[in-house]
Amino acid sequence: MxxxxxxxxxxxxxxxxxxxxxxxxxxxxxxxxxxxxxxRTVRENGYVADYGPQQIAPRKMQIERTLLHELPTTGLVKIEKPTHLLQGYRAAAASKMQNSTDRYTYLQGIDxxxxxxxxxxxxxxxxxxxxxxxxxxxxxxxxxxxxxxxxxxxxxxxxxxxxxxxxxxxxxxIVYRSCLSVCVGFAAAPPKVPFYSLLSTDRMTPLIWLGAETEKCPERAPEGHALFVAQYGPEFSEDNFEIEESKLVSTTVQTVSRVFGSEYSNPEWHFVHRWKISQPERxxxxxxxxxxxxxxxxxxxxxxxxxxxxxxxxxxxxxxxxxxxxx
Ligand SMILES: Cc1cc2nc3c(=O)[nH]c(=O)nc-3n(C[C@H](O)[C@H](O)[C@H](O)COP(=O)(O)OP(=O)(O)OC[C@H]3O[C@@H](n4cnc5c(N)ncnc54)[C@H](O)[C@@H]3O)c2cc1C
The missing domain is CATH 3.50.50.60 (FAD/NAD(P)-binding domain)
Known part of the structure; x- marks a missing residue:
């Protein structure tokens, strides 16, 4: 060797x-x-949730040839809807620049x-x-x-x-941030929204990312069900790293229902992952x-x-x- x-x-x-x-x-x-x-992807109860990275953006780098031309493309999905911004608890369109890159995931999950x-x-x-x-x-x-x-x-x-x-x-x-990731599934129809995720930059909520997974990719939830993935910013994640799971899930559900509607108030499934090492800060x-x-x-x-x-x-x-x- x-x-x-x-x-x-x-x-x-x-x-x-x-x-x-x-x-x-x-x-x-x-x-x-x-x-x-x-x-990583979790598959449970008919839900398929990416709980680390949410997408692959090749940006004309080495990965592009491998992803699009060398590996089998069965199940490879180009994400069609854009990312919007989460301002307070409202969605606002992001700039064209922010959505200028092609993004991909897989039907089976990003893993x-x-x-x-x-x-x-x-x-x-x-x-x-x-x-x-x-x-x-x-x-x-x-x-x-x-x-x-x-x-x-x-x-x-x-x-x-x-x-x-x-x-x-x-x-x-080299310093890494921590990140709390929470996936919640509901027995309610997926939201009809023109975006697949919300990126929060205004610090009005502790979230940095709120994804409507059924809008990102088909087959992410059982028929007629909705799935959301929330990722918390470094400060909240650091300060609340040991927070009780039930508290974290209920905080997440409150945000989801404020943003997407009260039909998303009682999750039938959830999954939490605590990332000590998520993305590098330095x-x-x-x-x-x-x-x-x-x-x-x-x-x-x-x-x-x-x-x-x-x-x-x-x-x-x-x-x-x-x-x-x-x-
Ligand atoms: C919550 C979250 C959200 C993210 N969002 C995005 C996103 O939307 N888009 C994006 O592009 N990226 C995103 N990322 C970042 C992306 O996941 C990483 O940049 C990328 O996966 C890092 O790959 P890597 O190979 O450098 O490291 P890793 O994936 O960490 O791989 C290192 C491997 O080394 C192994 N290892 C560690 N120590 C040892 C040892 N002593 N011996 C043997 N093996 C060892 C580990 O088990 C691990 O498998 C996100 C990450 C997280 C956690």
């Missing part, structure tokens, strides 16, 4: 895919028992994207890497030798591993922290920006760098 990739989120999968395309063997080590990292990326790759699930030793080929990870390592896990998860190697990048100032840029010639590369959204397309770009770039060095 030639390259170890730590983390099977979008960045790690993009890196491993690109190296494989170039004929370079990789092994991906993933602590969780699933691929995708923060790209279909990493599942497709992962096909054919050598991924070791449920394997947390806690040490990178020096070895005969360069590095030794879990008793295997590698010529290079690409680290894609968020820095707070792997700083200890760099510190043990006396790698100064352990102290980089990043350390890829080129600045990975000098040319470096064989232990840091990638992932903390080295670019907190979006799927950026995470993908960083993994792709790391793979290109390594391929040049070891080919």
């Amino acid at each position: 030639r390259v170890a990739v730590i983390g099977a989120g979008v960045a790690g999968l993009a890196a491993s895919r690109e190296l494989s395309k170039q004929g370079i063997e990789t092994a991906v080590f993933e602590a969780a028992d699933r691929v995708g990292g923060r790209v 279909q994207f990493p599942k497709l990326l992962a096909e054919g790759l050598d991924i070791r699930l449920g394997v947390r890497v806690d040490e990178i030793k020096n070895g005969t080929a360069g590095y030794r990870v879990l008793d295997q030798d590698f010529e290079a390592v690409i680290l894609t896990a968020p820095l707070p998860d792997i700083a200890h591993l760099l510190a043990a190697r006396k790698d100064r990048r352990a102290n980089l100032n 990043v350390a840029l890829f080129d600045a922290i990975n000098p040319e010639g470096e064989r232990l590369i840091l990638a992932g959204d903390g080295t670019v920006a907190g979006r799927i397309e950026n995470a993908f770009e960083s993994g792709h770039k790391a793979a290109e760098r390594i391929a040049k060095l070891i080919r």
Whole structure:
């Protein structure tokens, strides 16, 4: 095996895919028992809710070719309705600029994207890497030798591993926000609105995002039912991280019913996820922290920006760098 990739989120999968395309063997080590990292979907009681990222916006980056032309497009959905703004408890149209980018998800849930990326790759699930030793080929990870390592896990998860190697990048100032995500389903017809989500920027509510999932994508709720996903801003999420689930759900339902109507007052289903690490508040840029010639590369959204397309770009770039060095 030639390259170890730590983390099977979008960045790690993009890196491993690109190296494989170039004929370079990789092994991906993933602590969780699933691929995708923060790209997650819950499927319960007929509801399909994306509770991390809400959409993929390729923005003419590397991800675009992979998403639209390389991977199977069965179930890939272009989101047709725009995002509006949440001003107080009212929806207001956003600027054309804000909706100028194409956005996608999958019928099966957004986690279909990493599942497709992962096909054919050598991924070791449920394997947390806690040490990178020096070895005969360069590095030794879990008793295997590698010529290079690409680290894609968020820095707070792997700083200890760099510190043990006396790698100064352990102290980089990469800071992540936390985010409370709440999904609520109702036995009431979906709202008839000209948007699929509301972006809150005025701080009148603690929300940053309120998505009407049935307007984003078909088959997200049983016929005649409605599904909403609320995501709370960093201050509220930090201050209320341990809040009782029932309180958080009832606060969310109050907002949903004020915005969309009183028929959304009694949820029949809910799901809560508390993200300690959601999107980076502060990043350390890829080129600045990975000098040319470096064989232990840091990638992932903390080295670019907190979006799927950026995470993908960083993994792709790391793979290109390594391929040049070891080919
Ligand atoms: C609530 C929320 C909303 C978001 N909204 C959007 C959005 O609308 N649009 C958008 O584009 N992006 C959004 N994002 C951001 C997007 O999800 C991330 O930028 C992207 O998924 C990061 O991918 P990554 O591969 O860099 O990291 P991750 O997805 O975090 O992957 C890292 C992986 O490393 C694994 N790992 C950690 N430590 C170890 C270890 N020691 N050994 C082995 N494996 C390890 C983890 O289990 C994880 O699977 C959102 C994120 C959240 C949480």
